Amino acid sequence: MTEADLDLRLVRYFAVVAEHRHFGRAAEQLRIAQPSLSRQVRRLEQQLGARLLDRTPRGTALTEAGEVFLPRAKSLLRSASRAAAEARAVARPNRIVIGYGNGLIVTQAAQAMRRSHPDAEVHTRHIDFSQPHAALLDREVDAVVARLPFPTSGLRVTLLYQEPRALVVSREHRLAGEDSVTLDDIADEPMPRFPGTDPAWTAYWRLEPRPDGSKAPEGPAINALEEKFEVVAAGQAVVVTVRAAARMRPDLVAIPIEGVEPSHVVLATRAGERSRLVADFARLAEQHITEAPDV
Template sequence: MDLVRHLRLFVVVAEERHFGRAAERLGMAQPPLSQRIRRLEAELDARLFDRDSRGVRLTEAGAVLLAESRDLLDRVERTRSLVTRAARGELGELRVGVPPEVPGAVLATIVRRFAADSPEVRLDLRELTTTEQVRLLTDRELDVGLLQQPADLTGLTEGPGVDTPVGAVVPRDSALAGRDRLALADLAGHDLVLFPRATAPGRYDATLKACQDNGFRPSRVAHAASPEFACGLVLAGRGVALAPDRTARHEPRVVWRPLVDDPVVWRMSFAWPDSPHPAAERLCHTAIRVLRDDGTSRPVVPARDAPAPWDVVYHRVP
């Protein structure tokens, strides 16, 4: 027996105090309604109504059931609503991997905007390298990640991303700083400052290959995980750094110079496991809007048929 359905019918009869009016309100014939109430009474082994020619009135057992039924049906509806909202990604927790290079101001804006759109979804943000994110996404211990590409996405789905041209960070008093743009070959003879390979092996190897293919073969590579440390190594004469322009924003003794024809472009893209968290796509949409609106980006639509409105890549305007 569908107890919830029978309780709903019972509540209407109890409120109308008449089977005919209750049946009309429910949009059903009176005989089936009477049969279901009798079935409910048999199930509960209790008489719920006293019947006479003028209508029905609740018994003591019926009065108790009415009070309990209303509470139970309210809870059923609340549960149904919560489950539906959770399935749409409007409730719960979203575990998100973020690489250390994402600027704090950008991250804060993404969090604020997502909270405005999805106030009852809690973001569990984790600062993780691409290598760590791929492992956790594969093990389904992470719902969505922002990965430094290229990366092995076997078993994962790649979503939208951002492209950032890389330039050279050099001392302000160096000869290289006097040029508006630099070719990679102009860096020949200098050592290189770059992020540690373990954080994003694919990007690291692709960057070194681009250097070699364009006439820059550094004899030594010094590693810096943070912009501050990278600038410190540059100022200490340990090499020139390849990095986005934000690396040099807070150190007045170094300058960032774009590279001719953008031979090195670093891509970050979202990825998630199969059967993704229902809020994952919404977070990606929010993050891409933030990156689009930061005043330094323009949309680049991938070459595909009928792209989704949010599925775009953004490229910083030099």
Template sequence: MELRHLRYFAVLADELHFGRAAERLAISQPPLSVAIRQLEDSVGARLFERNSKQVRLTPAGQALRASARKLLRQAEEAALEAREVAAGSAGRLRIGFVGAMLYRGLPQALAAFQASHPAVRISLAELNSAEQITDLLHDRLDLGFMHTARLPAELSARLLLSEPFVACLPADHALARKRRVAPATLREEAFVLFSRAASPDYHERILAICAQAGFLPEVRHEVRHWLAVVSMVAQGLGVALVPQAMQRCGLQGAVFRSLQGVTALSEAYAVWRPGPHNVLVDGLLHAVRQARPAEAVGAGLRGGAGQRHDSLQ
């Protein structure tokens, strides 16, 4: 049974006249008759009673008519959805993100994208970088926003922004009165640190900042989310080095100060698995670039392992 057979059947069921049905279908009568016989053979029942004077539906034909129309509508809707997805006006985006992206313009980008693509369904999952990489490799995500560019060869990345690290201090801390903080002055402090398991890159980068200042931090607490880092600092449980974006989290009790003599940058990447062109991913990346905070600097392309430079152009 082919959709062509069902379409011919539906028109003939409406017209109950081979000549008029053939005219509507823009074909001659013989191909229409052949198609109806093929459909009847496929169904295993006669669908029309026909003689020299009239054509009418059999009970089997009457039963098939409603189902045929439903199937044809579904086929039309499926074709329309495919065209809309190809054009980027419909479809689904599965997005993973690290918590810091909430303060780097991602919510604003999603709102702008959704306003211009109301038929696109977006699902979000807050995941650390390692979890996102796994889900991208297993086709459970279409796009990830993460901290690392150390990726398997199957993935590609775009550097979205780079920003400084800043010192995060309890509001009543003695150093909170200063405009800039030298990392060495934090030597005796208890640190709240981003978990190595959640993001090895950030964990190692923060340790490297401290090592450059001549000390290894006393890591009192390890957590998996930047908001948890700031929250613990706000409650007086230690100090931390965090991406500048976390200044926008609005938690009372924590203050942020520039770091003196530190060149290390916090980076955010968009990561995807190369494959068929996905205009939705491309459109969302454009929205993120437009919405990124003014303080962020730097943008470019980086491939995954092996330094591939796959873009979504």
């Protein structure tokens, strides 16, 4: 059979089962009955002439064929999603979706866009810190205001402003009363781990490598950015973030770090983008998004 013969719905079902390694959890996410999901995956296996999954009482494991097929299945699903998004974009040229990262505000620029283009559909959407690159290339959004670092291949990136990074500690921490700290001051301080995140992003916010080539001591593993302040307030770790982020909690203190470059807030769009709306928003973003929000 050829790639064109594959049913994308069945490919997606397989990809979700492979992600969860469990038919029950996959069926719950897909909102279909588990027996039906099992039948659909078996149908895909029959079409391919290869067993993709081994079913066991404890869960599901990929076969050797499944290991080979999974990355290609994901690529196929991404290509189909991008093709559909590109078709929609051509059909709806008067629509723009503006993405924004954690702690960033695009309201003023978006409102200016609506005033400049009263007939256009201007939407805003929060984008997770790990998603700017994929969201743009998959055409889920048309422009993103986010903090570096993130992958920028295939993108046009414009600096909007810089924001100092700071060390955030609990009010009971030994450094809480300091006017500033150095990397030597925090050499032995554990920092949270972010499993599965981009290594460049992790190194940037953990200040790695240190001048002597070392890494920060390992702190608790966290799965969401919001969790980091909980482990800091509990005295289990310290974190590096932008100074404004710590102002939302009275039990935390943000301390300037000497000799560390600031965070860069940028506007990212697709390279070679021809949309008039995207070009106009880029101009308005440079006018209206010029400093950190006063939290």
